[in-house]
Amino acid sequence: MMPLGTAEVAKIAHLARLAIREEEVPDYARNLSAILELVEQMNAVDTTGVTPMAHPLDMVQRLRADEISESNQREHFQAIAPRVDAGLYLVPKVIE
Amino acid sequence: MHEKTIAQLSASLATGEFSSEELTRALLERVERFNPSLNAFITVTAESALAQARAADERRRQGAAGLLTGIPIAHKDIFCTDGVRTSCGSRILDRFIAPYNATVVERLNAAGAVMLGKTNMDEFAMGSSNETSFYGPVRNPWDLDAVPGGSSGGSAAAVAARLTPGATGTDTGGSIRQPAALCGITGIKPTYGRVSRWGMIAYASSLDQGGPMARTAEDCALLLGAMAGFDLRDSTSVDRPAPDYAALLDQPLTGLKIGLPKEYFGEGLDSAVARVVEDAIAEYRKLGAETVEISLPNSHLAIPAYYVVAPAECSSNLARFDGVRYGHRCENPKDLLDLYTRSRGEGFGAEVQRRILVGTFALSAGYYDAYYLKAQQIRRLISDDFRQAFAQVDVIMGPTSPTVAFNLGEKVDDPITMYLSDIYTIAVNLAGLPGLSLPVGFVGQRPVGLQVIGDYFTEDRLLNVAHRYQQVTDWHQRAPTAFA
Numbered sequence: 308m309m310p311l312g313t314a315e316v317a318k319i320a321h322l323a324r325l326a327i328r329e330e331e332v333p334d335y336a337r338n339l340s341a342i343l344e345l346v347e348q349m350n351a352v353d354t355t356g357v358t359p360m361a362h363p364l365d366m367v368q369r370l371r372a373d374e375i376s377e378s379n380q381r382e383h384f385q386a387i388a389p390r391v392d393a394g395l396y397l398v399p400k401v402i403e
Numbered sequence: 404m405h406e407k408t409i410a411q412l413s414a415s416l417a418t419g420e421f422s423s424e425e426l427t428r429a430l431l432e433r434v435e436r437f438n439p440s441l442n443a444f445i446t447v448t449a450e451s452a453l454a455q456a457r458a459a460d461e462r463r464r465q466g467a468a469g470l471l472t473g474i475p476i477a478h479k480d481i482f483c484t485d486g487v488r489t490s491c492g493s494r495i496l497d498r499f500i501a502p503y504n505a506t507v508v509e510r511l512n513a514a515g516a517v518m519l520g521k522t523n524m525d526e527f528a529m530g531s532s533n534e535t536s537f538y539g540p541v542r543n544p545w546d547l548d549a550v551p552g553g554s555s556g557g558s559a560a561a562v563a564a565r566l567t568p569g570a571t572g573t574d575t576g577g578s579i580r581q582p583a584a585l586c587g588i589t590g591i592k593p594t595y596g597r598v599s600r601w602g603m604i605a606y607a608s609s610l611d612q613g614g615p616m617a618r619t620a621e622d623c624a625l626l627l628g629a630m631a632g633f634d635l636r637d638s639t640s641v642d643r644p645a646p647d648y649a650a651l652l653d654q655p656l657t658g659l660k661i662g663l664p665k666e667y668f669g670e671g672l673d674s675a676v677a678r679v680v681e682d683a684i685a686e687y688r689k690l691g692a693e694t695v696e697i698s699l700p701n702s703h704l705a706i707p708a709y710y711v712v713a714p715a716e717c718s719s720n721l722a723r724f725d726g727v728r729y730g731h732r733c734e735n736p737k738d739l740l741d742l743y744t745r746s747r748g749e750g751f752g753a754e755v756q757r758r759i760l761v762g763t764f765a766l767s768a769g770y771y772d773a774y775y776l777k778a779q780q781i782r783r784l785i786s787d788d789f790r791q792a793f794a795q796v797d798v799i800m801g802p803t804s805p806t807v808a809f810n811l812g813e814k815v816d817d818p819i820t821m822y823l824s825d826i827y828t829i830a831v832n833l834a835g836l837p838g839l840s841l842p843v844g845f846v847g848q849r850p851v852g853l854q855v856i857g858d859y860f861t862e863d864r865l866l867n868v869a870h871r872y873q874q875v876t877d878w879h880q881r882a883p884t885a886f887a
Binding site (some may be wrong): 321325338341347358368388400 | 499500502595596609610635638639641701703704706707708710711718722725726727728729730731732736737738739740741742743744745747748749751756757759760761763764765767774776777778779780781782783784786818819822833834835836859
């Protein structure tokens with residue numbers, strides 16, 4: 308893996324929906340490349356046939372009856388929203 | 404009063420030596436006096452603490468008090484507390500008033516514990532020094548030039564400075580054990596699934612686990628007893644009754660088999676720390692335990708695997724902070740994309756952004772197999788190492804951290820060096836095992852922690868192993884002079 312360049316960092320930042328100041332991009336590129344270099348120590352080990360471990364405990368997800376268990380708390384939860392109107396969350400216009 | 408442990412305070416409250424209100428007032432005064440130099444608390448909830456204390460005193464008058472009734476504690480600011488700011492150490496949640504209580508908070512409330520406030524932490528629990536907090540670094544009570552460790556650095560410093568007898572913490576890669584070690588207190592990360600994660604702001608969901616931090620193993624047992632247990636609202640909570648940890652503390656250690664992984668005593672370990680840890684292990688031999696050298700051959704892969712798994716999960720978990728429903732929103736967004744990107748860019752600090760970016764990259768098209776899948780395979784190898792070890796030994800011991808507390812600013816500009824501070828703790832999270840750190844001495848005036856790792860659901864054994872040591876040593880009773 309080659310070190311990440313500034314264009315790649317900008318692309319990843321877009322995917323992550325993070326606005327990064329242009330002057331900070333080289334720093335991020337350097338740090339991310341160093342982290343990926345660290346991570347790539349994993350490649351020294353052959354893991355062919357090793358079952359991936361997604362979760363520390365081999366457990367299955369519990370199922371429950373499909374019943375309503377929550378009460379409507381819209382006003383309570385919207386009290387901490389940045390902008391709401393008539394029970395709706397407001398964002399900039401999406402459709403012209 | 405502040406010099407007493409939870410067990411001692413509980414006894415004093417029971418005999419009426421003082422009331423919870425008096426105790427709470429005394430500790431709030433200490434917080435007011437000492438917090439400016441430590442920065443251990445982000446929010447102090449003095450008024451509600453006194454109300455809870457009075458309610459606890461009333462409950463006692465009615466004869467309904469338990470062991471934790473009226474005991475003041477502090478919560479790491481990662482646990483949602485109804486009506487109280489829950490910042491997670493981040494600007495993005497600086498004005499977030501949680502609309503409900505985390506299960507851990509509910510359970511401790513139900514036991515009658517009194518919340519003094521919310522403790523400082525690395526932003527979203529990402530850090531090993533408490534320097535990534537939006538609210539500024541916490542200082543180590545043993546030496547104000549030193550970091551307290553992280554991410555539960557505020558909880559550790561507050562307990563060490565006797566501002567609170569106990570606190571909650573969370574541990575994703577060492578965030579209870581490493582600050583406990585660096586501040587000279589006791590802390591336990593339970594088995595994954597033992598303590599409910601509901602209402603605990605998620606960082607890396609397959610690794611995160613809450614646990615108690617206090618001065619003694621006995622106090623951790625009391626707190627864990629209240630915190631642990633099945634919770635329907637956490638889909639990974641384990642439906643298995645928690646034992647009475649406090650009742651199991653006194654089992655003798657005769658015949659205990661302690662595994663000493665050669666990988667935990669090699670290169671990278673500070674030689675002065677090694678000597679202190681070896682002295683502690685010698686003490687265990689005197690208590691009747693036998694030691695055997697073991698190997699955890701994939702230990703060196705824990706940090707690389709962690710820095711794929713944790714960032715990948717964090718990039719997914721932190722996607723919820725979008726500036727729409729709660730948390731920071733940028734001024735005058737020109738469109739929806741601008742709203743998302745600037746709210747997040749302004750709201751998250753540098754380390755959180757780095758981890759989100761690493762995780763996004765690792766999960767992006769074409770890289771999944773090379774990073775996330777590979778890391779999960781390494782995770783299996785690490786877990787298998789422990790499985791084989793526990794076929795031979797009862798517990799594993801070694802240093803909690805390779806060094807004592809480092810100086811503020813020393814590692815903050817170099818993420819990789821900072822990451823190495825968790826070299827002995829991270830594998831435990833990857834495997835999902837319980838791990839405990841207890842104070843076993845000093846290098847200069849900075850504390851050293853011994854890590855004890857157990858097989859799944861052996862928290863009772865870990866607390867017992869730590870307690871027996873604390874019956875014959877007094878490291879856990881040492882107080883930093885400025886806060887004695």
